[in-house]
Amino acid sequence: MDGLNPGDPGIGLLAGAVAGPPSREILLVCCGDVPSVGDGALRLVLDLRELQHARTRTLPPDANLEAEGPFAHALVWPRPHLGKDFSTWCLARGALALRPGGSLWCAVRKAKGADSLAERMVALMGEVDVVARDRGHRLLRSRRTEAMDPARARAWVEAEYVIEDPALPGLALRSGPGVFSRRELDAGTRVLIEHAERRAATPRGVIDLGCGVGPLSLWAGTRWPAAQVLAVDTNLRAVAMAQGNASRHGLAERVRVLPSDGLPRREEAEAMGLRTAVGLAVAPDLALVNPPTHAEPEVLGRFAEDLRQWLAPGGVAMVVVNRPGRMTEQLRRAGAVVEPFEYPGYHVLEARWPAA
Numbered sequence: 001m002d003g004l005n006p007g008d009p010g011i012g013l014l015a016g017a018v019a020g021p022p023s024r025e026i027l028l029v030c031c032g033d034v035p036s037v038g039d040g041a042l043r044l045v046l047d048l049r050e051l052q053h054a055r056t057r058t059l060p061p062d063a064n065l066e067a068e069g070p071f072a073h074a075l076v077w078p079r080p081h082l083g084k085d086f087s088t089w090c091l092a093r094g095a096l097a098l099r100p101g102g103s104l105w106c107a108v109r110k111a112k113g114a115d116s117l118a119e120r121m122v123a124l125m126g127e128v129d130v131v132a133r134d135r136g137h138r139l140l141r142s143r144r145t146e147a148m149d150p151a152r153a154r155a156w157v158e159a160e161y162v163i164e165d166p167a168l169p170g171l172a173l174r175s176g177p178g179v180f181s182r183r184e185l186d187a188g189t190r191v192l193i194e195h196a197e198r199r200a201a202t203p204r205g206v207i208d209l210g211c212g213v214g215p216l217s218l219w220a221g222t223r224w225p226a227a228q229v230l231a232v233d234t235n236l237r238a239v240a241m242a243q244g245n246a247s248r249h250g251l252a253e254r255v256r257v258l259p260s261d262g263l264p265r266r267e268e269a270e271a272m273g274l275r276t277a278v279g280l281a282v283a284p285d286l287a288l289v290n291p292p293t294h295a296e297p298e299v300l301g302r303f304a305e306d307l308r309q310w311l312a313p314g315g316v317a318m319v320v321v322n323r324p325g326r327m328t329e330q331l332r333r334a335g336a337v338v339e340p341f342e343y344p345g346y347h348v349l350e351a352r353w354p355a356a
């Protein structure tokens with residue numbers, strides 16, 4: 001995953017910065033394990049796939065750290081695809097967890113916004129130094145002194161957006177840094193909703209694979225008041241926000257949101273009690289999917305295979321994409337018959353699996 005490669009020059013810079021201190025004094029803020037940092041460090045993890053090989057202790061990104069810190073060092077490794085507001089969120093989260101005199105470290109590519117992140121560190125901490133450079137990367141450090149602005153840090157950590165859109169009538173969705181889409185409804189999601197509104201027969205069960213903050217599952221739960229909905233995502237902030245949105249709109253009983261890499265295998269689903277919640281008895285007959293655009297072919301292949309496994313006979317998966325080639329190929333490989341529908345800037349692929 002982006003930014004988690006231990007051989008990356010940015011990770012190397014962070015490793016050099018904290019090669020001496022005891023690891024229990026180190027907080028990794030949504031960055032990968034750092035080679036010089038021992039197992040005693042604490043790591044906040046955004047995506048549950050990062051848990052698989054983590055060496056250090058891990059907690060979800062929004063975990064309460066009061067019982068954990070304060071820390072002497074907080075390390076941030078921004079992932080540009082998640083937006084500058086998430087880097088800002090990480091910096092603020094790290095800053096608040098530091099003890100007085102502690103150091104906030106950020107390794108960032110010069111070409112990926114090093115200057116603007118340095119400005120943010122100044123706004124937060126009162127000062128910043130560029131302490132090292134390596135192959136286009138910079139290592140920035142700020143110390144926690146009287147000059148730090150804790151109120152600003154708290155405001156950045158608590159940043160929240162509201163997504164309102166005519167395609168989601170009566171469904172204001174809360175969102176925040178680190179998730180997709182966060183400030184407004186994604187145009188592809190809107191196309192998919194409009195397509196499903198015209199084309200889908202009333203479903204009994206709906207799958208939202210890669211749910212983000214839940215626009216598709218909550219729209220489906222509202223549009224079809226008898227339907228059971230299963231929504232999953234690997235992004236732990238997104239899952240928490242989607243769960244909050246489902247509760248806020250009185251849909252938590254029927255829209256079940258789970259952290260999961262793809263859909264759970266059937267045995268895992270049974271262990272999670274899904275037999276009654278989405279009902280393996282109420283087998284899902286509609287899937288609404290806006291897959292991650294830049295995902296590797298394996299992820300799209302996994303999505304296609306999961307849909308094949310879970311959709312009831314006669315069910316349909318509606319998948320929105322910018323360019324149809326890669327996803328069509330993966331769906332066909334998983335045995336689907338794919339019918340494409342073209343819209344300005346998007347395609348919706350309807351995938352069906354012929355009876356075996």
Ligand SMILES: C[S@@+](CC[C@H](N)C(=O)[O-])C[C@H]1O[C@@H](n2cnc3c(N)ncnc32)[C@H](O)[C@@H]1O
Pocket residue numbers: 180181186189209210211212213214215216232233234235238260261262263290291292293295299
């Ligand atoms: C393009 S976004 C769509 C989000 C949401 N459905 C919407 O329409 O706004 C794709 C989502 O898929 C999630 N995702 C990526 N890989 C995944 C995986 N292996 N399993 C589950 N979700 C995944 C991402 O975290 C992201 O939230």
